[in-house]
Amino acid sequence: MNLKLERIPNIESNTLQITGSKSETNRLLILQALYPNIGIENVSNSDDSELMQKALKSDEIIVDIHHAGTAMRFLTAYFAVKNGRETILTGSKRMKERPIKILVEALEQLGCEIGYENEHGYPPIRIKGKRPETNSVSLQANVSSQYISALMLIAPSLPNGLEIVLEGKVTSVPYINMTLSLLSDVGIKGVFNDNKITINPCDKISPKNIVVESDWSSASYFYSIVALSDNTSVTIGSYKKQSYQGDAKLAEIYKSLGVETTFDQNTITLKKVSGKLNKLEEGLDLSNSPDTAQTIAVTCFGLGIGCYLTGLHTLKIKETDRLEALKNEIEKLGGQVHITENSLRLEPSESIKKDVTIATYHDHRMAMAFAPLALKTSLYVEDANVVSKSYPDFWLDLKKLGFKILEA
Numbered sequence: 001m002n003l004k005l006e007r008i009p010n011i012e013s014n015t016l017q018i019t020g021s022k023s024e025t026n027r028l029l030i031l032q033a034l035y036p037n038i039g040i041e042n043v044s045n046s047d048d049s050e051l052m053q054k055a056l057k058s059d060e061i062i063v064d065i066h067h068a069g070t071a072m073r074f075l076t077a078y079f080a081v082k083n084g085r086e087t088i089l090t091g092s093k094r095m096k097e098r099p100i101k102i103l104v105e106a107l108e109q110l111g112c113e114i115g116y117e118n119e120h121g122y123p124p125i126r127i128k129g130k131r132p133e134t135n136s137v138s139l140q141a142n143v144s145s146q147y148i149s150a151l152m153l154i155a156p157s158l159p160n161g162l163e164i165v166l167e168g169k170v171t172s173v174p175y176i177n178m179t180l181s182l183l184s185d186v187g188i189k190g191v192f193n194d195n196k197i198t199i200n201p202c203d204k205i206s207p208k209n210i211v212v213e214s215d216w217s218s219a220s221y222f223y224s225i226v227a228l229s230d231n232t233s234v235t236i237g238s239y240k241k242q243s244y245q246g247d248a249k250l251a252e253i254y255k256s257l258g259v260e261t262t263f264d265q266n267t268i269t270l271k272k273v274s275g276k277l278n279k280l281e282e283g284l285d286l287s288n289s290p291d292t293a294q295t296i297a298v299t300c301f302g303l304g305i306g307c308y309l310t311g312l313h314t315l316k317i318k319e320t321d322r323l324e325a326l327k328n329e330i331e332k333l334g335g336q337v338h339i340t341e342n343s344l345r346l347e348p349s350e351s352i353k354k355d356v357t358i359a360t361y362h363d364h365r366m367a368m369a370f371a372p373l374a375l376k377t378s379l380y381v382e383d384a385n386v387v388s389k390s391y392p393d394f395w396l397d398l399k400k401l402g403f404k405i406l407e408a
């Protein structure tokens with residue numbers, strides 16, 4: 001489905017309920033499969049979380065998790081230690097290009113048996129579930145934190161817990177801390193110090209009900225909308241002042257882009273404030289919140305200001321090569337973008353072309369990051385259903401703010 005977004009002069013202030021964090025949900029679903037007396041509220045309705053639930057219930061040999069990266073990584077570890085079970089874990093065409101070798105090699109150190117069905121180092125993989133023999137593992141930590149979280153999640157179910165030694169500069173650290181915090185919330189002890197994580201073994205836990213905070217990566221699109229609007233506000237729930245999600249950093253980042261955040265019990269109100277914008281040209285390191293990069297780059301483009309985003313080394317192996325995709329699409333709209341392996345520089349610009357069709361590269365965040373530009377120009381979004389990977393109600397919620405969206 002392609003959509004046309006007509007240019008709108010401003011948005012209508014409204015209150016929206018955002019679905020639960022996909023990252024928190026996917027962690028808790030693995031923990032619930034290991035410790036069934038965990039209850040989860042405000043579960044994410046994302047495709048990725050639904051695929052995770054389906055996979056955890058499946059008795060089939062072949063488990064297909066489509067585009068869901070966290071599900072692929074977490075389930076690799078989960079099935080690897082499920083003694084006696086054989087699973088072929090596969091996914092979409094893109095998933096078969098997203099590396100898994102670092103995690104597979106870590107699991108092999110524990111005595112797990114995993115083979116590649118096609119290309120070495122990539123899904124699909126054939127997993128013969130085993131009871132691990134050791135309780136210590138080391139792995140490269142600068143490619144994806146998901147490999148580390150995957151090991152942390154299965155760690156308490158191992159007879160002696162697990163010591164995980166991280167090699168190199170650790171990336172996407174808040175996601176590792178999120179895993180540790182959720183383990184702690186269900187009563188499992190763990191420590192993360194320098195380059196070592198230790199998770200204690202745990203036979204069973206007392207019944208626990210965990211309420212998932214709403215998704216901060218999804219909130220990013222409302223930050224962008226408010227930044228590009230004129231004197232408006234949007235209230236979204238349910239959020240916590242002390243969040244486990246690294247993307248909560250948006251509240252601080254968007255101060256520079258004219259958005260003020262007010263916390264009130266479990267909602268946040270994003271309000272456009274006038275004043276001078278702080279160009280993000282000195283360098284904003286997003287290695288702790290990689291999923292916000294597309295939103296921030298497009299907001300800056302919509303505002304006509306430049307930005308220099310760094311710490312983007314993980315973007316090339318996500319749903320698409322997000323650096324290439326951003327450059328292509330912003331340049332179609334008339335902007336100028338320079339990319340390296342780990343950074344993006346956007347030049348300030350004065351105008352935005354109209355009626356451009358934005359390609360989305362099977363990446364939900366490409367569709368959602370460009371949509372706020374409807375406050376500046378009319379545009380088309382190709383394959384707009386991609387948003388369901390993390391935020392199925394995205395287009396409905398935009399309509400509630402007065403966006404004029406038509407099938408094209």
Ligand SMILES: O=C(O)C1=C[C@@H](OP(=O)(O)O)[C@@H](O)[C@H](O)C1
Pocket residue numbers: 022023024070143144145146149171172175290291314
């Ligand atoms: O653990 C998680 O839930 C995630 C970790 C991040 O990945 P990387 O660690 O690969 O950067 C992030 O981009 C992804 O959307 C979700």
Ligand SMILES: C=C(OP(=O)(O)O)C(=O)O
Pocket residue numbers: 048067068069070071291318319365390
């Ligand atoms: C990178 C993402 O997801 P995953 O790696 O889980 O596919 C994302 O949601 O932006």
